[in-house]
Amino acid sequence: MSEIFTAEFWGQYGTLLLEGFRDTAIMVGISAVLAYLIGLPLGVLLILTGEHGIRPNRTVNRVLGWVVNIGRSLPFIILMIALKDFTRLLVGTYIGVTGAIVPLVISAAPFIARMVETSLSEVDAGVIEAAQSMGASTFQIVWKVYLPEAMPSLVLGGSISIITILAYTAIAGTIGAGGLGDLGVRYGFYRNVSSMMLVTVLLLIVIVQVIQTIFNRVSTGIDKRLR
Amino acid sequence: MPVSDSIIQVRDLTKTFGQGDASVRALRHINLDIKQGEIYGIIGLSGAGKSTLVRCLNLLERPTSGSVVVDGKEMTALSEKELRLARRSITMIFQSFNLLMQRTCLHNVCFPMVISGVKKDAAKKRAMELLDMVGLAEKANAYPAQLSGGQKQRVAIARALATDPKVLLCDEATSALDPTTTNSILSLLKDLNQTLGVTVVVITHQMSVIEEICSKVAILDNGQVVEEGLVTDIFAHPTTDAARRLVYPGGDIPELLVDSSKVIRVAFNGGTAYHPLIASLAIDCGVKVNILGADTRNIDGKAFGTMLLGLPEDENEAAKALSYIRAQHNITVEEVEYHV
Numbered sequence: 358m359s360e361i362f363t364a365e366f367w368g369q370y371g372t373l374l375l376e377g378f379r380d381t382a383i384m385v386g387i388s389a390v391l392a393y394l395i396g397l398p399l400g401v402l403l404i405l406t407g408e409h410g411i412r413p414n415r416t417v418n419r420v421l422g423w424v425v426n427i428g429r430s431l432p433f434i435i436l437m438i439a440l441k442d443f444t445r446l447l448v449g450t451y452i453g454v455t456g457a458i459v460p461l462v463i464s465a466a467p468f469i470a471r472m473v474e475t476s477l478s479e480v481d482a483g484v485i486e487a488a489q490s491m492g493a494s495t496f497q498i499v500w501k502v503y504l505p506e507a508m509p510s511l512v513l514g515g516s517i518s519i520i521t522i523l524a525y526t527a528i529a530g531t532i533g534a535g536g537l538g539d540l541g542v543r544y545g546f547y548r549n550v551s552s553m554m555l556v557t558v559l560l561l562i563v564i565v566q567v568i569q570t571i572f573n574r575v576s577t578g579i580d581k582r583l584r
Numbered sequence: 585m586p587v588s589d590s591i592i593q594v595r596d597l598t599k600t601f602g603q604g605d606a607s608v609r610a611l612r613h614i615n616l617d618i619k620q621g622e623i624y625g626i627i628g629l630s631g632a633g634k635s636t637l638v639r640c641l642n643l644l645e646r647p648t649s650g651s652v653v654v655d656g657k658e659m660t661a662l663s664e665k666e667l668r669l670a671r672r673s674i675t676m677i678f679q680s681f682n683l684l685m686q687r688t689c690l691h692n693v694c695f696p697m698v699i700s701g702v703k704k705d706a707a708k709k710r711a712m713e714l715l716d717m718v719g720l721a722e723k724a725n726a727y728p729a730q731l732s733g734g735q736k737q738r739v740a741i742a743r744a745l746a747t748d749p750k751v752l753l754c755d756e757a758t759s760a761l762d763p764t765t766t767n768s769i770l771s772l773l774k775d776l777n778q779t780l781g782v783t784v785v786v787i788t789h790q791m792s793v794i795e796e797i798c799s800k801v802a803i804l805d806n807g808q809v810v811e812e813g814l815v816t817d818i819f820a821h822p823t824t825d826a827a828r829r830l831v832y833p834g835g836d837i838p839e840l841l842v843d844s845s846k847v848i849r850v851a852f853n854g855g856t857a858y859h860p861l862i863a864s865l866a867i868d869c870g871v872k873v874n875i876l877g878a879d880t881r882n883i884d885g886k887a888f889g890t891m892l893l894g895l896p897e898d899e900n901e902a903a904k905a906l907s908y909i910r911a912q913h914n915i916t917v918e919e920v921e922y923h924v
């Protein structure tokens with residue numbers, strides 16, 4: 358194990374690890390942004406059309422709930438393989454960083470929708486009623502009440518979503534997506550370079566810790582209920 | 585269109601929740617006329633339908649049938665957009681304040697102006713004036729979590745006034761506050777009613793609130809208005825059971841121990857506790873009175889609530905007792921009709 362502190366190890370694997378880290382960061386970053394672009398509006402719609410929402414609509418709510426649940430119930434690896442042709446159609450390839458982003462987004466978006474729904478449901482119904490009583494439109498209530506009031510909770514949810522996507526990228530790595538997961542599998546497992554396995558695991562642990570810490574700090578930092 | 589000096593006119597309003605066997609008839613055939621500039625009370629026990637009624641006035645709740653005219657507009661006929669506009673002149677405050685927790689007091693007060701398209705700078709300027717009016721200018725940059733209940737309600741009042749409403753609806757606005765704070769909020773509402781001319785509708789389950797600021801009152805019982813009129817009249821001649829339950833403190837009306845020709849209702853608004861009053865009445869005037877019922881609370885050595893007293897039959901003694909009680913601070917007295 359001590360070889361991970363040697364210049365030889367880093368001379369041989371340093372670039373690979375750096376590239377792996379870069380690929381993971383790109384996959385997680387782009388997937389998270391795209392998944393939020395889909396998941397956030399979905400979560401908002403789930404809240405608005407819910408039984409106690411300001412735009413109750415049972416049909417829309419049920420259909421959305423269904424779609425989200427289907428997305429949530431498929432294991433990522435199955436989804437990734439099942440979507441292979443769709444992915445190639447959409448972005449030209451189903452391997453590498455680009456190929457991984459499509460299933461990552463499709464898998465994370467429903468998860469994010471539920472996270473957003475939960476965060477928004479924590480906003481006091483009385484505050485929503487007050488905004489309605491002032492003549493706020495649905496759009497204004499979403500934009501100026503729901504989202505800002507739920508922001509600390511949404512930020513916390515953000516860290517969970519990102520860490521989940523990070524875990525997915527490691528799975529994606531097993532079928533050629535690149536990134537740290539790919540390194541762990543290729544070197545740590547197939548070539549039995551235990552030091553590589555150790556380093557990728559350590560890196561992943563550090564990344565998760567850093568993300569969690571940053572998001573926790575931001576969440577408490579912006580929460581005005583706590584002072 | 586019929587000419588009317590009522591700013592709020594409710595006709596045959598009915599609201600039923602749910603359907604079939606599970607349905608709840610929350611409001612039945614309600615008729616109300618609330619005049620411009622009035623402070624109008626709606627009182628009833630929990631579950632009587634007060635919140636539903638007040639929410640039907642700004643159409644937060646859509647009536648099942650009937651008509652609600654506010655400021656000349658038939659509210660039930662408005663389109664969604666027209667309704668949002670109308671709501672700017674019928675604003676509301678709540679028992680739980682319902683402030684935006686992630687915004688400063690200033691931004692809370694700006695909120696209704698910003699959503700109605702007022703420029704940011706103009707909104708801020710007006711918001712500062714309003715915060716000043718409710719006595720909280722120095723808290724402009726504080727967040728709601730840093731305020732006491734009374735201060736939160738003041739911010740909520742400033743916010744409710746931001747769009748220059750004609751009507752201010754208050755749903756149990758003081759029910760979460762202690763008696764001293766309640767009184768200060770009530771006198772603020774009274775002031776605003778007088779200086780701005782805003783019509784105030786006060787929903788409460790507390791008689792003391794009605795007594796403190798309302799000129800007229802409707803008693804709501806089981807979804808129906810069972811009595812309506814001047815507060816003084818209703819207090820003096822409650823004719824229905826529901827009204828008597830509210831007017832005569834303590835609920836049950838006890839048997840008279842001695843013959844009393846005259847019964848008075850004494851309201852304590854934060855003066856000395858009531859036991860010393862009865863005792864000193866006996867000592868100072870030599871007059872014994874019957875306590876027929878009492879619903880008073882002692883808070884920090886001050887009495888709040890109401891008490892029903894039977895005065896002696898002897899007219900001189902009765903008059904003596906009456907004038908003695910009238911001379912006390914923070915006590916109001918009314919003669920009432922007493923049905924045994």
Ligand SMILES: Nc1ncnc2c1ncn2[C@@H]1O[C@H](COP(=O)(O)OP(=O)(O)O)[C@@H](O)[C@H]1O
Pocket residue numbers: 601602608609610628629630631632633634635636637
């Ligand atoms: N959204 C609702 N759905 C079903 N029943 C309701 C609803 N809102 C109120 N009710 C019922 O209507 C009645 C009156 O309630 P409410 O207006 O809140 O009374 P109050 O404010 O006087 O306590 C109660 O029986 C209550 O359970």
Ligand SMILES: [Mg+2]
Pocket residue numbers: 634635636756
């Ligand atoms: Mg209520």
